[in-house]
Amino acid sequence: MPDMASKHTFQTPRGTRDFYPEDMAIRRYIESVWREVSINHGFEEIEGPMFEHLDLYKQKSGEGIVNELFSFTRAGGKTQYALRPEFTPTLARMYAARAKQLSKPTKWFVIPNHFRAERPQRGRLREFMQWNADYVGIPEVGTFVADADIEIISVTIGIMKKFGFTPKQIRIKLGHRKSVEDRLLRLGVPDVHIESSLLLLDARQKLETSKYVNEAKLLEWSKDAIDWFHPENRTIIRLDDDLDSLDLPKSEIDSMKHKRQERGDLQGELIRAGFGEWCEFDSMIIRGLAYYTGTVFEVHEASGKERAIAGGGRYDHLIELCGGPPTPAVGIAMGDVVLRLVLDDHDLLGPDRVSVPHPDVFVISLGDEDSDIKLKKIVSDLRSENHHIRHTYKATRKLKKLLGEAEGLGSRLVIILDEKLAEGEVTIKDMKQGSQEQVRLNDLRREISERLNRA
Amino acid sequence: MPDMASKHTFQTPRGTRDFYPEDMAIRRYIESVWREVSINHGFEEIEGPMFEHLDLYKQKSGEGIVNELFSFTRAGGKTQYALRPEFTPTLARMYAARAKQLSKPTKWFVIPNHFRAERPQRGRLREFMQWNADYVGIPEVGTFVADADIEIISVTIGIMKKFGFTPKQIRIKLGHRKSVEDRLLRLGVPDVHIESSLLLLDARQKLETSKYVNEAKLLEWSKDAIDWFHPENRTIIRLDDDLDSLDLPKSEIDSMKHKRQERGDLQGELIRAGFGEWCEFDSMIIRGLAYYTGTVFEVHEASGKERAIAGGGRYDHLIELCGGPPTPAVGIAMGDVVLRLVLDDHDLLGPDRVSVPHPDVFVISLGDEDSDIKLKKIVSDLRSENHHIRHTYKATRKLKKLLGEAEGLGSRLVIILDEKLAEGEVTIKDMKQGSQEQVRLNDLRREISERLNRA
Numbered sequence: 001m002p003d004m005a006s007k008h009t010f011q012t013p014r015g016t017r018d019f020y021p022e023d024m025a026i027r028r029y030i031e032s033v034w035r036e037v038s039i040n041h042g043f044e045e046i047e048g049p050m051f052e053h054l055d056l057y058k059q060k061s062g063e064g065i066v067n068e069l070f071s072f073t074r075a076g077g078k079t080q081y082a083l084r085p086e087f088t089p090t091l092a093r094m095y096a097a098r099a100k101q102l103s104k105p106t107k108w109f110v111i112p113n114h115f116r117a118e119r120p121q122r123g124r125l126r127e128f129m130q131w132n133a134d135y136v137g138i139p140e141v142g143t144f145v146a147d148a149d150i151e152i153i154s155v156t157i158g159i160m161k162k163f164g165f166t167p168k169q170i171r172i173k174l175g176h177r178k179s180v181e182d183r184l185l186r187l188g189v190p191d192v193h194i195e196s197s198l199l200l201l202d203a204r205q206k207l208e209t210s211k212y213v214n215e216a217k218l219l220e221w222s223k224d225a226i227d228w229f230h231p232e233n234r235t236i237i238r239l240d241d242d243l244d245s246l247d248l249p250k251s252e253i254d255s256m257k258h259k260r261q262e263r264g265d266l267q268g269e270l271i272r273a274g275f276g277e278w279c280e281f282d283s284m285i286i287r288g289l290a291y292y293t294g295t296v297f298e299v300h301e302a303s304g305k306e307r308a309i310a311g312g313g314r315y316d317h318l319i320e321l322c323g324g325p326p327t328p329a330v331g332i333a334m335g336d337v338v339l340r341l342v343l344d345d346h347d348l349l350g351p352d353r354v355s356v357p358h359p360d361v362f363v364i365s366l367g368d369e370d371s372d373i374k375l376k377k378i379v380s381d382l383r384s385e386n387h388h389i390r391h392t393y394k395a396t397r398k399l400k401k402l403l404g405e406a407e408g409l410g411s412r413l414v415i416i417l418d419e420k421l422a423e424g425e426v427t428i429k430d431m432k433q434g435s436q437e438q439v440r441l442n443d444l445r446r447e448i449s450e451r452l453n454r455a
Numbered sequence: 456m457p458d459m460a461s462k463h464t465f466q467t468p469r470g471t472r473d474f475y476p477e478d479m480a481i482r483r484y485i486e487s488v489w490r491e492v493s494i495n496h497g498f499e500e501i502e503g504p505m506f507e508h509l510d511l512y513k514q515k516s517g518e519g520i521v522n523e524l525f526s527f528t529r530a531g532g533k534t535q536y537a538l539r540p541e542f543t544p545t546l547a548r549m550y551a552a553r554a555k556q557l558s559k560p561t562k563w564f565v566i567p568n569h570f571r572a573e574r575p576q577r578g579r580l581r582e583f584m585q586w587n588a589d590y591v592g593i594p595e596v597g598t599f600v601a602d603a604d605i606e607i608i609s610v611t612i613g614i615m616k617k618f619g620f621t622p623k624q625i626r627i628k629l630g631h632r633k634s635v636e637d638r639l640l641r642l643g644v645p646d647v648h649i650e651s652s653l654l655l656l657d658a659r660q661k662l663e664t665s666k667y668v669n670e671a672k673l674l675e676w677s678k679d680a681i682d683w684f685h686p687e688n689r690t691i692i693r694l695d696d697d698l699d700s701l702d703l704p705k706s707e708i709d710s711m712k713h714k715r716q717e718r719g720d721l722q723g724e725l726i727r728a729g730f731g732e733w734c735e736f737d738s739m740i741i742r743g744l745a746y747y748t749g750t751v752f753e754v755h756e757a758s759g760k761e762r763a764i765a766g767g768g769r770y771d772h773l774i775e776l777c778g779g780p781p782t783p784a785v786g787i788a789m790g791d792v793v794l795r796l797v798l799d800d801h802d803l804l805g806p807d808r809v810s811v812p813h814p815d816v817f818v819i820s821l822g823d824e825d826s827d828i829k830l831k832k833i834v835s836d837l838r839s840e841n842h843h844i845r846h847t848y849k850a851t852r853k854l855k856k857l858l859g860e861a862e863g864l865g866s867r868l869v870i871i872l873d874e875k876l877a878e879g880e881v882t883i884k885d886m887k888q889g890s891q892e893q894v895r896l897n898d899l900r901r902e903i904s905e906r907l908n909r910a
Contacts, residue, residue, distance in 0.1 A: 010511055010548045010777050013536060016504030018549050021563075024500045039812045040843045045479045049471030049582055050505065050538075050568055051525075056465055070506075070536075072527035074572045081468060081525075083505075093465045094473050105848055108476075113505055113568075117529040127504055139848030141827075158838060272828070273835055322465050357494045373727070380728055383495050383613060390497045393560060393594030 015126025021356050027129065029354040030336055030343075031111050033162045034131040038109035041155040043133050046108045048090035054080035056089045056322075068116040070126075083115035087132045088291070088318065088331060095136050096324030104137035105148065109155075114335075123307040123338040131159075134331035136319065146269045148330045149295050149314070153270065156299060156310060156332055157278050164348045167277040168302060170309075173236075174266075175285030175296045177313065187225035195290060197221070202288040204231045235283040239267055239276045266295065291315045297332065301342045309342055310334035358410035359390040360452050364402045364417065371417040374441075378415065382448060407431060413451060415444070470581025476811050482584065484809040485791055485798075486566050488617045489586040493564035496610040498588050501563045503545035509535040511544045511777075523571040525581075538570035542587045543746070543773065543786060550591050551779030559592035560603065564610075569790075578762040578793040586614075589786035591774065601724045603785045604750050604769070608725065611754060611765060611787055612733050619803045622732040625764075626755045628691075629721075630740030632747045632768065642680035650745055652676070657743040659686045690738040694722055694731045721750065746770045752787065756797045764797055765789035813865035814845040815907050819857045819872065826872040829896075833870065837903060862886060868906060870899070 012018050019027055035045065054071050071082040084090060087110055095106065110132050120126055133155050135148040142148075153172060160170050177198070184197055197219050204212050209231065216226045227233065237243075243253050270279050287296040294314030301309065312332030319327035343349050361382060365375040375391060382389045390409060392402055399416070406414045416427040426444060428451065429436040439447045467473050474482055490500065509526050526537040539545060542565055550561065565587045575581055588610050590603040597603075608627060615625050632653070639652050652674050659667050664686065671681045682688065692698075698708050725734050742751040749769030756764065767787030774782040798804050816837060820830040830846060837844045845864060847857055854871070861869045871882040871891075881899060883906065884891040894902045 010551065011508070012548075013504055013506060013508060013534075016506070018504070018545075018552075019502040020549070020553070021499040021501060024502055027502065028500065036841070037838075040838050040841060042814070042843075042845045044476040044811060045483065046476060047474040047479055047482065049468055049473070050570070051468060051471070051582075053466070053468060067530070070527055070529060072525055074525060075522070077572075079468075090473075093467075094475070096465065097473075098475070103848075115505070117532075127506075140850035141848060154835065154838075161839070162841075273831065356499060359497070376728065380609065383492075383609075384616070386491070386495060386617075388495045388497075393558075393596060395595035 013126070015120035017125065017127070025356045026340065026349055026354050027336065029349075030339065031129070031131075033159060034109070034111055034334070037158040037162050038131070038133055038155060041107075041133075041151070041158060043107045043109040043155065046091075046094065046110050047112065048084070048087070048094060048110070050113065051081045051083050052090060052093070054082045056093060057082055057085065068118045070115050070117045084112065085114055085116050086333065087112050087114070087130065088134070088315065088333075089322070091132070091134055091136075091331070092315075092318040092322040092324070092329075095319050095327070095329075096322040099319070099324040099327065102137070105139050106136045107134070107151070108136070109133040123341060125337050129336040130333050132331060132333045134329060136329040137327050143265075144328060145294070145314075146266045148328070149266055150269050150273060150275075152312065152330050152332050153275060153279070153297065154273060156334070157275055159334070160278075160299070163343060164353070165346065169346055170278065171282075171300045171302050172275070172279045173282040173285045173298045173300055174279060175282060175287075175298075176294060177287070177292045177296050178294055180286060183228065184225065187228060188222045189225055190220050193219040193221075198286055198290075199288055201229055202286040204229065205284060207231070229283075231284075233283075235281075237281040239270055239279045239281070287311055287313055291318045291321075293317060295330070299334070301345070306341055306345075307338050309338050355410070357388060358412065359406075360387040360411070361389050361413045361415055361448060362402075362406035362409060362411035363389060363391045363415045364399065364406070365391075366397050366399060366416065366418040367421055371421050374421065375417055378417075378444065381445060385445060385449060387448065387452060403429075413448065415448075468581070470575035472580065472582065480811045481795065481804055481809050482791065484804075485794065486584070486586075488614060489564070489566055489789070492613040492617050493586070493588055493610060496562075496588075496606070496613060498562045498564040498610065501546075501549065501565050502567065503539070503542070503549060503565070505568065506536045506538050507545060507548070509537045511548060512537055512540065523573045525570050525572045539567065540569055540571050541788065542567050542569070542585065543589070543770065543788075544777070546587070546589055546591075546786070547770075547773040547777040547779070547784075550774050550782070550784075551777040554774070554779040554782065557592070560594050561591045562589070562606070563591070564588040578796060580792050584791040585788050587786060587788045589784060591784040592782050598720075599783060600749070600769075601721045603783070604721055604752075605724050605728060605730075607767065607785050607787050608730060608734070608752065609728060611789070612730055614789070615733075615754070618798060619808070620801065624757050624801055625733065626737075626757050627730070627734040628737040628740045628753045628755055629734060630737060630742075630751045631749060632741070632751050633749055635741060638683065639680065642683060643677045644680055645675050648674040648676075653741055653745075654743055656684055657741040659684065660739060662686070684738075686739075688738075690736075692736040694725060694734045694736070742766055742768055746773045746776075748772060750785070754789065756800070761796055761800075762793050764793050810865070812843060813867065814861075815842040815866070816844050816868045816870055816903060817857075817861035817864060817866035818844060818846045818870045819854065819861070820846075821852050821854060821871065821873040822876055826876050829876065830872055833872075833899065836900060840900060840904060842903065842907060858884075868903065870903075 057069060069082040069085055071080055073080055091108065095102065112130060113127060114130050115127050117126065118124065133152060135151050138144045157172065180201065181194055184194055189197055200215050200219065212231060213226055243257060270276060285296055285298050292313040293316040296313030298308040299310035310332055314330045316328040319329060363375050363379055365371045379389050379391055392405055403414065411431055414429040414431060416429065424441045425438050426441055427436055427438055428447060512524060524537040524540055526535055528535055546563065550557065567585060568582060569585050570582050572581065573579065588607060590606050593599045612627065635656065636649055639649055644652055655670050655674065667686060668681055698712060725731060740751055740753050747768040748771040751768030753763040754765035765787055769785045771783040774784060818830050818834055820826045834844050834846055845866065847860055858869065866886055869884040869886060871884065879896045880893050881896055882891055882893055883902060
């Protein structure tokens with residue numbers, strides 16, 4: 001027998017969670033919304049390993065992520081692995097391995113666990129679930145940029161709607177990595193500092209102003225650049241804003257108009273698709289990961305009080321870096337941690353949406369040992385018919401108490417075995433309607449199935 | 456931008472799997488059977504972290520498992536973690552943490568990933584999915600041993616049936632850890648060697664005879680003990696065998712009868728519950744893990760050609776070792792790796808059981824740019840109604856080719872936008888019946904919903 005051990009080691013590891021049944025119901029609910037809406041939008045589900053070779057992350061994701069990895073080797077082995085901190089490198093590896101056979105576009109979604117070895121805080125844990133949807137490769141029809149971006153934005157809005165959010169509660173914020181890079185270069189930021197500058201821009205809202213300025217100076221930014229990207233100097237343009245009416249220099253407005261055309265009229269397509277009221281361009285949207293190359297987006301609660309609910313963008317070089325052919329791609333990821341906080345804030349996890357599974361039938365024996373034996377047989381028979389059947393494990397034979405237990409579990413029907421059992425009869429009680437009926441024990445299977453199929 | 460890297464690092468880590476959509480459909484199918492049957496049997500779903508403190512495994516599971524762990528620390532941290540190799544320690548920890556509030560019995564199931572750092576081989580991978588069902592705590596009614604064991608065996612058989620197995624294809628093999636321990640002691644095996652002796656017994660079938668004998672001698676077994684447990688000396692007793700008719704010494708038969716009574720008439724209960732034809736007692740069934748204390752069981756393909764499909768047993772001390780009150784418990788675990796091999800062998804993964812999700816509607820545009828724009832709107836509208844909608848990404852406008860694509864995807868309905876669109880009409884084609892009808896574009900949502908709801 002193993003030794004008795006002190007109690008203190010048996011805690012949930014820091015930054016991870018235990019899911020007891022009520023919490024698990026919420027997790028399954030979130031997963032089911034992610035899955036259903038993704039499938040309805042024509043995405044196919046995949047999965048990969050929980051860990052990858054460490055090099056896949058080291059070489060693909062930039063420094064932003066490498067410090068946050070749980071990495072390990074097998075005892076006696078040399079190969080270095082890391083728990084997956086995100087899914088995109090796995091997706092790129094999987095796509096590259098089958099690029100020739102896969103259709104264009106390939107639309108995949110996945111609902112993996114991820115792991116980050118950072119300090120746990122509100123909205124950030126060391127283990128979390130995350131939905132990813134990716135659109136990979138250029139189809140024969142459609143302007144790639146707009147169509148691919150819109151499909152990803154569309155499935156994301158579909159998910160938000162399905163959760164019960166309104167456009168007033170949620171903002172889909174759009175940015176463009178390329179135009180920020182161009183801007184940095186035009187403002188004189190040296191080429192070698194562009195990547196680090198993007199990381200600084202992504203983090204700037206969380207920094208104190210003095211820290212932002214100091215970091216920018218270290219990256220050899222001009223005063224103009226520091227002013228332009230100053231955290232207080234944020235521009236948000238609603239999708240239905242008329243650009244000409246904005247309080248901005250004409251050169252800026254012209255540049256915006258030009259950019260909108262370059263992007264394959266993303267704005268016009270989003271408005272036509274009915275997403276105008278959900279979306280806005282926001283100069284703060286950069287995304288920290290090094291592999292983004294074009295449009296980037298984040299989903300935020302409208303008041304801005306939590307971290308981003310979701311984030312993603314174009315990553316046109318990653319498939320090639322993983323050994324595949326040059327393949328543009330766009331994807332989004334939504335974790336469960338911030339999402340749960342926001343769903344809770346908006347009362348969107350109530351019993352009308354989320355609950356543990358309710359029994360179809362609760363079986364009660366009020367009789368003698370014979371009826372207890374019959375109970376077991378009935379329970380077993382009805383379970384073979386794929387019904388969800390429960391019974392009490394309590395000693396009580398009080399009908400009222402047992403009906404209370406059935407009600408507490410939310411059971412639809414109750415079968416009562418009482419003295420009538422001797423005549424081959426049992427009672428079926430409908431808990432919603434309050435009605436009850438005697439039926440022959442021999443007909444019980446059929447009677448139950450009929451009632452349960454009646455919606 | 457990250458550096459270009461050589462291709463060789465971007466392989467799936469050894470012993471793990473990539474799940475492309477067709478494979479993922481099988482995985483989801485297996486999970487859905489596990490989940491549905493567990494819920495129908497009154498088990499509630501939980502989950503825990505993907506890793507635990509290393510000590511939880513070190514101190515609870517015996518040496519058999521410690522060598523197979525992937526363990527790690529956080530960079531700069533001292534706490535040692537390990538990827539979970541099994542779920543029972545997590546379950547015991549979670550139960551112990553809430554033992555006072557939880558009902559008796561608590562019936563939980565979970566479908567986690569697990570990780571073992573061993574050499575991958577047929578039926579054994581480094582990452583795998585595993586269903587676990589556990590019955591924890593003594594209820595007010597029912598003989599605990601028989602009732603708890605039977606509930607676990609019952610949900611297991613329910614799962615096997617749901618997968619389509621017959622009793623001829625599957626054996627539920629039962630053993631008893633206590634009676635093996637008693638036997639070892641009676642045959643003179645020293646107390647200090649009992650735990651190691653059980654490990655040897657669990658492994659003996661895979662050992663060469665000479666190795667078995669040598670190992671047994673190292674554990675100070677008598678010649679009688681070596682003969683009694685010799686791998687060739689296997690006893691299998693079908694549940695419906697009459698003990699008195701068996702070709703065994705009378706003292707053995709009496710001892711068996713006595714044990715059957717001790718175990719709360721497990722045999723009688725199993726036969727009454729209709730499980731007689733699935734079950735047998737098998738002297739080879741020991742289970743390797745140190746925490747088992749009573750009945751142990753394994754599920755095998757009848758020909759015995761693969762490893763065990765599932766295994767479990769009583770573990771009456773583990774909750775207490777994890778800081779909870781003394782609580783008897785019984786559980787079972789079924790991994791997906793051997794299961795898939797056996798399902799495949801028995802042709803139980805055909806398209807009648809497993810498939811990727813089929814679209815409800817495939818939308819085809821044969822017209823001009825206007826009909827392409829209308830297509831996007833229709834696709835988007837119908838997706839808002841929670842239907843699964845697809846369309847082509849190919850340049851072709853040939854109806855026959857596009858209908859072929861719809862058929863290949865298994866779409867139920869097809870909407871065709873052709874020259875009639877100018878008059879506000881579209882065609883709905885039912886792919887099963889081959890029939891087609893013109894409907895008003897304005898009525899399309901309703902027409903589609905009606906057709907899809909018609910089962």
